[in-house]
Amino acid sequence: MSDAIKKLVKISTLFILICIQYPCYANTAQINSTHTYVENNTYYLDAAYDFELSEEAYKALRHGISFEIHAHFQLRLKRSWLWDKTISEKILIFKLEHKPLTENFLTIDLTTGLRHSYDNLDAALNHITSIFRMTLFDQDILVENERYIARIRAFLDIESLPPPMRPQAYFSPSWDLSSEWYEWELVR
Amino acid sequence: MNRGSKLILLIGSSLFIFMLASLVMMSQALQNSELFDRYYSILLVLNTVGLISLIVLILLNVKRLIRQFKNKIVGSRMTVRMVMLFTLLSVTPVLIVYYFSLDFLHRGIDSWFDLRVEQALDDSLELSRLALDVRMRELLTTTEKIAEELNETSDAELPFDIDQIRERISAYELTLLTRKGGVIASSSSDTKTLVPDTPGKTILLQLLQGNSYIGLDVIKNANLLIRVVASLPTVDINKEDRIVQALYPISERMNQLAESVQSSYIEYKELSYLREQLKVSFIIILTLVLLFSMFSAVWAAFYSARKLSEPVKNLAEGTKAIAEGDYSTRLPVPGNDELGFLVASFNDMTDKISQARDSVKRSQQETESQRNFLETVLSRLSSGVIVFNKDGTLEKSNISANQILQIDVETLEQKNIATLIEDFPNLTDFFECISSNIEEQLDEWREQITLPNKTGNLILMINGATLIGADGLARGYVIVFDEITALIRGQRDAAWSEMARRLAHEIKNPLTPIQLAAERLRHKYLSTMNATDAEMLDRMTNTIIQQVDTMKEMVNSFSDYARSPEFNPEEINLEHLIQEGRDLFSNMNAENEIEIEIEPELPAIIGDEKKLRQVFNNLLTNAVDANEVGEENHLIISAKSIIIDSNQMVEVRVKDNGPGIDAQVVNKLFEPYITTKQKGTGLGLAIVKKIIDEHAGTVWLENNNDKNGACAVVRLPALNQSIQTTKTQTV
16 A cells, blocks of 8 residues: 555544544533323423533524524333334424514424514523423333333534535534433333 | 446446536525525535545546556557546636636625625614614503503403403503413403413513513514513502513514515625635535536546547557467457548458468468479489579479489588589589589570599489579579489490390301311311411411401300390309309419408398309409519409498409509490400400499499509498398389
8 A cells, every 4th residue: 555545544534533523522402301201191201401502603693594403302112132223203393593673582393383582592592492291102102011211312403504504513513512312211 | 339338438427417416406505495405415425425436436547547557558658648638628727717716706705795785784674673663662651551551450350451451552462460470361362362472581570670671572473563561550569560561563564674674684694604604615516516527527538538549559459469460350340430440441451461361371382282292203303403593502402413413412502503613523513514504594405424433434414494583584593414324324235235246146157167168278278288388378277267266255255245144143142252263263373362351241142143253253354464464463352241321232342453543444444345455355344334233233443542453342232132122123
């Protein structure tokens, strides 16, 4: 192998490692608490999480860029020999916008279409990050004596950003606004 | 086009179309196309992968080309040149366009943004706010009055009065709440709304501080509303503090204008914020397009160069194959263009060369066949044949030439005739004869020459002819010669035999009557004559009788020479015959000292004993007669076995101690009537020659090396050789 090719391989490896390492630096979202409960044979979720916009993200919001913040729930069946199987998942998507005329922050629940306007960002984020009575799944899908893991994470969907921003957003820690998976066990 | 080329073309074209479509979609996505917007990132990755594929494809091509160039594969240099040329021609304009496009891109995007436009948008937004501000102040006053009014209304009347109040103030929604946000009473123009929109915590906090709230807001229907929240005046300490919230709609027109101003402002701000990212994105797309165009052009250059150089490479390889003698090469015709015509012409040429080669091969085979035929004929020809080129260099000879001239003529090939004259003094007459006739430039000539030979003179009849080439000029000379010694000798012997036979017949017949008549004369008249006459008669008749006897002897000799008695072959031991001869001549004269040297176990021969006895007698007679009368004769008779040309022979030598033989006559003494003796008939050696020839042997005379006397040499085939010779002759 020639020196030039060796050099190219080294640079490529370094680049890939840097890309992989990026998400480890920023963790601006965090799931604080979850509570699942059953009513009328249906599982519901109450959850609260922190979601903090980076300076760059706040600046973009103030400049008319709208965000989509996802709360992604998964129910997974634990298996001994195979990888876990996802048997149910729900996504709660909120759109966050800034309205310059009223200087308000608008939240739109894309599932229900409900809009709420807030005169400050914290209030808007507080609305988004408080999940109350989110319908998850029927209790019947849980089988006795099986182990289930429920998990949730919140993140900013980079694909909701305008296309010109996406390449940079994928590689910038300022835009890596996502939490780790928060897991808890469910047993019927 | 073969399957590999089709596959490469298909892959290349597919990649080209895919990347082109992908770039178009990316461009559309940047322009906010909803269809491609969500695939922007994937398209970016796919384009990068496609680009990397193109780079890999090109690198593979470059590597292959370098390998071919290093290995000096035919056509590689041409491909390199064409690739470089195509690449230069295609990449240069693309790079120029890229450079100016970048410049235009920067200028174009920057030109979207202007401080005046930004200021105008800010002002219009501010104007919208101010326009609404007047209305909002009016509504605040109205709402505060309503608060006072509601404060005076009893709780029982509230559900009824609140509707009237809302309708009177033309509010969208009117709600009475506790300080903590609990709804006491509410009225809405939207009958579908069951739950009223409540103010947020911030607003409630602001009211706690004693300030009313007024602001623009957006709720369910996305239209702008004016939200006014005011505290009710506290009258009763025991009564919980209350607040009233009124949502006033804005006129449709104002709503549209406000929304238009706001959306324009947001759009401008968004573009302003995305300015650099937009530039980067456009540069990425432009760079992708550039790289895609460049690599496509380079790959197309490789493909085109290979396609163009392929027929030339085939032609070069085909030419090389033809140069190496392979005329079966057929090249695939690339198309109907000039290259195709060239390749087709090459194939035609190869066909014609192949046909010509076959024709030449056939001619060569025919020539070879004719040459073999000629060589076979020449080798079987009893005549000697030699060929000289026009410069007088010996080029060809046959076996008979070797046998006749008794040299290996083949070793003399490529030698000039002048050299041959110098190198072979015994053949000088032969080569000089040829040389002189060649110099005279005669078309045909014929000459007879005699060459001195150990066993006698060799008489050759030489025929010469000039070989005329296709151009009509002399290209060589062919010499055909025959040894006619035996023929001449045979003719001469026959003539002499005939003459001897006639002489004997014509002379011998009258001799007897002459002798008888002489004897009768003597007998009748001798007694009757006187003494003197009687003496004369006696002397004369005696002379007649003696001369007649002499003549009778001579005639008998003639008769013996002419006569060819029956040949009675039998196994003969020569030692016995030699012993007899020695005894006969020793007894005849005591002065004859005859020494015998015979090899032990001398091979026997096949022959006629009587005739061979006569041979030795004649040779011994000649040896004895070589010395003058009274001189002592010292003869040596030797016999031994020798190998001549792989044939076993018995050689007998009869040496005398006489004066030797004159060199001028040494080869003529075997001819009839040639003699050096005064009393000889000249037939003794002729008879010897005749008998030895009948025994397939050779005989010659030579002077001794010590120059003391002469030697007669007789060579006869040994018994085994005789049998083989006989068998060969029979076959």
